Amino acid sequence: MKILYFAKLKQLVGKSEETIIIQKKKKISQVINELKKRNEVYNFAFKETNSLQYAVNCEYVDLDCFVTDNDELAIFPPVSGG
């Protein structure tokens, strides 16, 4: 599954996207917990998961949403365009 990072989160993680493998399906909260375990950089970047926003295939979802390997997950701080 492709994960996209934007704005400040992209800076913190140090990359704009990466691909992980999802077997069957997983909750987004579980995906993030696994990322946080990788190292301090991820752990720090995802410190406040409630202040981040989540989108699967361009639709806003919450942390309880399930994702599969074909999905595109995007994680970012609240938008500030306009």
Add this chain to the structure above:
Amino acid sequence: MKILYFAKLKQLVGKSEETIIIQKKKKISQVINELKKRNEVYNFAFKETNSLQYAVNCEYVDLDCFVTDNDELAIFPPVSGG
């Protein structure tokens, strides 16, 4: 006192302005009653005084307002600009 007529009222009265003499002061309703007595044209033009609007020196007023000889009285149907 100068009286200005606009839009449909101007068409009905047949002129855009005229001057009458006001001694001391008079209510607008009284001015109009005197105009109506002149002839059928005025009588017809001022048939429905409640559907007309009145302004003295560019400020909206109602029929009870007093005018003096130095005032400029304007009478017209509700505006429809914009």
Add this chain to the structure above:
Amino acid sequence: MQILFLKKNFIESNFINKFSLNNKDSGAIFSFIGKARPKNQSNTILSIDIELYEKMALVQIKKIINKLMKKYLIDDYLVIHRYGKVKPGENIVLIVVAAKHRKESFRFGEGLMDWLKVKATFWKKENFADGSQWVNQKKTDKEFIDFNL
């Protein structure tokens, strides 16, 4: 801070562009263009004659603006209104407002249009192939003023 009454048609974009450049520091530029429509219900409108009581229109629009400026923080405004003969598709009114924040520019611009519709001394007469007809004040515009007076 300009109010113009124009007899000839005008290109709105020239005014908006200049206004926007003059207000580089304002984050929000609101604009509204009111145009002459080609039809009244099913009747084709050939032209509109707009009559103006200029002195009073200026007094009334300034009064509206002063009232709105006490409520909403804006940086600049421009009001243009046509008079004389207007053809369908041509601009009748242009309002441009500059403010730091969009909500203030919206409230000011919308309020200005609402009040202008019931206070500014313009009268429209629509000309058709078989005659002409003075335009009545819209019921919704009249209700607005009854409610807000």
Add this chain to the structure above:
Amino acid sequence: MQILFLKKNFIESNFINKFSLNNKDSGAIFSFIGKARPKNQSNTILSIDIELYEKMALVQIKKIINKLMKKYLIDDYLVIHRYGKVKPGENIVLIVVAAKHRKESFRFGEGLMDWLKVKATFWKKENFADGSQWVNQKKTDKEFIDFNL
């Protein structure tokens, strides 16, 4: 019916003018320009970097527009949003709406801006002489969405 994401600065008046000519029969043309401000409180802003998740921004703006079109009767719309590097005074967003009646154009245009602020995937970073800072979503914009969801 157009949504554009532009990397280069654009002259709003060219778009408004063309849009207005294309919608000659619409009595009301609303437009809003959001520009990059020169200061954030007392800090001088040298430039703004706007990051864009294009695919999602397009999906979200179309969704907003579909929702608003069910509520308000409009004839046409144009949305332009910059991304990349923007200098103070340059345009960030332009919204133009054509409708038969002014109130529908106002409600549609204002609603589109309100939703765009909280749903369209753009992020602004302000660059100062001594560093840079990501722009937080405005509290009032956040409250709008909490109230309307």
